[in-house]
Each structure stands twice: as C-alpha cells, then as structure tokens.
Amino acid sequence: MSFDPANLDPIADESVLITGGSSGLGLATARAFVASGAYVTIADIQPPPENAFGDGQHRVNFSLCGVTDSASQTEAFKAAIKFAPSHILDVVALFAAVDDSPNLVDLGSSNGNGPNLDSLSIKCLDVNLKGIYYSTYLALHYLQQPELAPSSQTSGSGNRSTKSLILLSSLGGYLDDSHDSIYSATKYGIRGLFRSIRLRSYNELHVRCNLIAPWVIRTPLTVPLQDFMDKSGMPEGKGLTFATVDAVVDAVGRCAVDENVVGRSIAVMPEGNFDLGDDEEGLWAGAALKKIVQARKDAGNVIV
Ligand SMILES: NC(=O)c1ccc[n+]([C@@H]2O[C@H](COP(=O)([O-])OP(=O)(O)OC[C@H]3O[C@@H](n4cnc5c(N)ncnc54)[C@H](O)[C@@H]3O)[C@@H](O)[C@H]2O)c1
Numbered sequence: 001m002s003f004d005p006a007n008l009d010p011i012a013d014e015s016v017l018i019t020g021g022s023s024g025l026g027l028a029t030a031r032a033f034v035a036s037g038a039y040v041t042i043a044d045i046q047p048p049p050e051n052a053f054g055d056g057q058h059r060v061n062f063s064l065c066g067v068t069d070s071a072s073q074t075e076a077f078k079a080a081i082k083f084a085p086s087h088i089l090d091v092v093a094l095f096a097a098v099d100d101s102p103n104l105v106d107l108g109s110s111n112g113n114g115p116n117l118d119s120l121s122i123k124c125l126d127v128n129l130k131g132i133y134y135s136t137y138l139a140l141h142y143l144q145q146p147e148l149a150p151s152s153q154t155s156g157s158g159n160r161s162t163k164s165l166i167l168l169s170s171l172g173g174y175l176d177d178s179h180d181s182i183y184s185a186t187k188y189g190i191r192g193l194f195r196s197i198r199l200r201s202y203n204e205l206h207v208r209c210n211l212i213a214p215w216v217i218r219t220p221l222t223v224p225l226q227d228f229m230d231k232s233g234m235p236e237g238k239g240l241t242f243a244t245v246d247a248v249v250d251a252v253g254r255c256a257v258d259e260n261v262v263g264r265s266i267a268v269m270p271e272g273n274f275d276l277g278d279d280e281e282g283l284w285a286g287a288a289l290k291k292i293v294q295a296r297k298d299a300g301n302v303i304v
Helices: 024-035 054-059 070-083 104-110 123-143 182-205 220-231 245-257 286-298
Strands: 015-019 039-044 060-064 091-094 163-168 207-214 265-269 272-275
Touching (some): 015 070, 024 039, 024 054, 060 070, 070 123, 091 123, 091 245, 123 163, 123 207, 163 182, 163 245, 182 207, 207 245, 245 272, 265 286
Parallel strands (some): 015 039, 039 060, 091 163, 163 207
16 A cells, blocks of 8 residues: 555544654644644643634643643543544544663663663653553544444445544564663554554554654654764754654554544655555555565664
8 A cells, every 4th residue: 555645634533542642753744734624632741832823723722731640641532522523532643752761782781780670761661661551542433433323334335434544653663772771662662562462453443553664863752863964963863763743644644534444554655655565465564564674774864
C-alpha cells in the first residue's frame, strides 16, 4: 500500500485525543487536525505553546495528564468526550514519550563500584510503555463500536471503520539503535502491543489500529542529537539525514481518515512514507527494512 498524504476534510468536527500533543510531532499533528476543523484534546504534562492554534484555539482543549498516572489518563479521555460537540471519540493518537535512558553497555563499563539497581532510572519505560498501555486500554474502550452504524458501511467495501487508534513507535523499534537501551526496548514493545491488538481491534471492536515508525526528526526530543551533530561539525545529510515533521503529520493524518488503512505499520523516512509490510506477506518488515537501511547507507548515514 502506498502512503501518500490524505485530504483531511473528513476529520472536520471529529473528536480527537492526542497524548504528548504539546510539543514536536504531536503538536504539529494537533495543529493540522484543528486547521481541518477537528476538536482536539491534548493530554500532556505541559500545555501547548500559547496561540499555537490561531483562529482554531476554540477547538483545542488541554487536559493536564501524566500518562503513567491511571487517574489522570482516565480524566483526559473523559475530558475529550465532554469537549467535542458529538460527545464521542473518533481518533486517538499516542505520541507521549521521553528519551532519556543510556545504553546499558555504557553503564556496565563505567561502574567500578559494582552494580546498583536503585540508581537505574526506568522513567522512559514507565512513560513510553506503561503509558501507552494505559492509553490503548482506554482508547479501545472509548473508540469501540461493536455494531457499526449503517452510515459508516460503504456499499461494496464491507464494514469500514472510521474509528482510528494510532501508536507512535519508531524506526528504533525495527533497527539496531545503540544509543540507548530503554527507549529502543519501549519502541519494540509498542510493536508487540500493536501486533497483539490490530486484528482483533478491527474485527471485534471496529477500531482501526495502525503504527507510525519515524526515522530521526528535528523536535525537542532529539535536541541532544542535534547538539551533538552541530558540535561535531557534521553537515546534515552526512552521518544523519533528518525526516520531516510534515511527513509524520501526513502519515498520522492518513491513518486517521482513510478507512482502508487497517493494521499497517508506516515508516517515515527522508525519502517519504512507506508501508513496512510488518506482516507475513512483508516478511515481518524485513524486506522493507533492507531497502531502508541500504538507502540510508548510500546517503552516508550512520545506521547504528
Ligand atoms: N523526533 C524523532 O526523531 C522521533 C523519531 C521516532 C519516533 N518518535 C516518537 O514520536 C513521538 C513524539 O516525539 P517528539 O519528537 O514529538 O517529542 P517531543 O519531546 O517534542 O514531544 C513529546 C511530548 O510528550 C510529552 N510527555 C512526556 N512525558 C509525558 C507524560 N508522562 N505524560 C504525558 N505527556 C508526556 C512531552 O511533554 C511532550 O509534549 C514519541 O513517541 C517519539 O518516541 C520521535
């Protein structure tokens, strides 16, 4: 399946919840959805920047929410349902994450006094995996439509669902990423979560579940990497080529509105967006990954 951008008109007046929507990729997605007329609730530990939505500000609702906290996540979902005039949820996109863990090999090799488990931070595990597990549980509950409304049945195309759940993993959940350990583990974990629900969520709850796996992009999350590149005098495109924020918005937008996109995993690369073929037919993403790795190597990028 090709992954060209979709026209976002169908999202007008829909009700959307975005975790981690106050910064970077989540914020850019929220802005695009609001500009297309959606009602968006942002669930985040920080508010979005003032006036980030211009004329669409009245379509944005902020719910102060730490995704590791079950009560505040539950409140965020309830707030999203209350905020939208339809009082339902149509789209849930899960961006909230941190990236602050070292590689365990560095810790192991630097600790002359012996290991101390109490000094290991597992915040990244909590936010990125426990958080998305909680969010997914709530999303499936509030998005489910065991019986499809007749209006959403397109003639000749079966029971297509307008309800969309979008999980943010990373290319770091497909390739070797030797810069940190927990972040990688959580992004692989999100793939596991995705693969455990994508078929049943569609067949039984009529919720389309898709996964986005971006390559590296300039956002607040990657500032340490950007600083490293700047300090080392590495020109962009040598060592690393960034993909764009807009390409992620395109991929998430497509998953939100295209009823034919079901159970797909989409790589966001500098060259564009690709179906990873993370299924039996695509050799569990192996064939697509081989091409992606080769393209990056040919561009002079460091892969691990
Ligand atoms: N930027 C990249 O290169 C890149 C690449 C691959 C995948 N991703 C993924 O895309 C998603 C968005 O990343 P980004 O680059 O926009 O990062 P970002 O740091 O700009 O945004 C992350 C947002 O998550 C929020 N957040 C952090 N902890 C939270 C918590 N406990 N509860 C609720 N919200 C919390 C932050 O406040 C922030 O608004 C993440 O899942 C990230 O792993 C990013």
